[in-house]
Amino acid sequence: MRVWYNRTFSSVYAAIKLIREADTEGRFTIIHSNANRHTPAARLAHEFHTEPTGLDSDAYVDWCLNFCRTHRIDIFVPGREATTLAAEHARFADIGVRVLSAAPADMLKLVHDKARFYAETVLPEAPVAEFRRFETLEQFDAAWEALRPRHAKLCVKPSHGIYGQGFAIVDEQRSSAALLLGGVEYHVGYDDLRRGLDTMGAFKTMLLMEFLDGPEYSVDCVGDHGRLAAAVVRRKLPHGGSGQIIDMRQDILDATARLCADYRLNGVFNAQFREGGGRPRLLEINPRMSGGIGMACLAGPNLPYIALRGFADGFEQVHVAPVSNGMRVAELSTPTELP
Known part of the structure; x- marks a missing residue:
């Protein structure tokens, strides 16, 4: 099964690495594209292709359709122009491609506009500031x-x-x-x-x-069209070099599950909370992988693989490992040669 991750945030490097580690059967061929041929993820993908620059949204969608035809893509996980592409699923389905979008296009537009998002979100477990x-x-x-x-x-x-x-x-x-x-x-x-x-x-x-002055929480998640399929809660520590703590607070998990249902979230996404007045408060939803996705996966569930395998085969086929609550994690920079 040929899976394409287009140009996106640097967290795609960790995602491709995690998927390849878990895919012991060699089920997925990972294709990555980027305008920068020196991107570190180019070294991990089975195939790498250079993206054009300067295209407007409509022209980029047309380029993506042609890319899928040319490279026989089965599943497309968009980063660049994710909101635009979420509205074009039917065009990709016509050529046999399934698009793994983090939410419907209208919901993606809403969560990217914090003023509207805060005004319209009803979340008793973790109300917005x-x-x-x-x-x-x-x-x-x-x-x-x-x-x-x-x-x-x-x-x-x-x-x-x-x-x-x-x-x-x-x-x-x-x-x-x-x-x-x-x-x-x-x-x-x-x-x-x-x-x-x-x-x-x-x-x-x-x-x-x-301003909320309590600890901040980052929740890395996998959604199944509005059902929270997996989640790992990381509590950020105030002092540099101390890492982060896996802290599976039930109130934060409950709030995340409600957000997942209300915004029909799908695939890998991230929710941010910060404590204020002794309870969690919602900061934002990031409808994409977070920069800390690798730290979350150290605690047990391989979230990018769970999301991809669940989308490809159905989540009843996927094992979600238990979370090592209380684990301390950190991310270290490692020198590497670029392609």
Whole structure:
């Protein structure tokens, strides 16, 4: 069975490695494509092909269809243009290709828009932090006036973004220069922020939110069209070099199962939580493999393989290993030669 992972995040390296380790029967031939021929995953895939650059969404879908025909693909796991491709399953089915999307296209659009996602998500087990959206200085000031009396710290982040880009805790005492020189990361001075927003006029949608100061949890999961088939909860530790703890909190697992059902999640996905007020609070859903997928799989379940095998053959054919709760895990960088 020929399985194609197109250009995606660097976690595809760990996914291909884990699948090949578990696929002792040699059932799956893994094809990977990327515009960068030096990508580390090129060394692990059975076949590697170079992707074109500069294509718009429609042209890229056409290229993917032709790639599937040319290379006899059976299962396509999209990373690049995943939302667009999730709406094109029928076109791929017409040529005999099954597309493993993390959710239906409308749900992917929703989870990528944090303002809408937070407003529409009902999750009693782990409610979202209180927030306001803003696109002008006037809206920021109104949001600050509403939230600051109720919360000791506030933070900002973009409605659309990945990897924590644009996130900052708002510091009311120090300037951005003082924070920079003090080596304080992910903080911005309140007065400097307001001045910057004022000079911009209008800008992309941002969120002002209560800052949650408790431990953060990352849940690596496999969904089966809305059913949570496997999950590993990692608790991030505050001190560098201490690793992470596998912490299978039932309240977080219950919240993740509800999210999986509500958003019809499928394949490998990730949910992020942070504790606030003594209970978990939802941060986001990442409809893709997380950067820590390898650490999660050290605890037992081989999540990329479970997702692929379950999609290919049905989950009744898949063994999900028990999770080693309490295990401490870490990820180490390893030098390697690139292709």
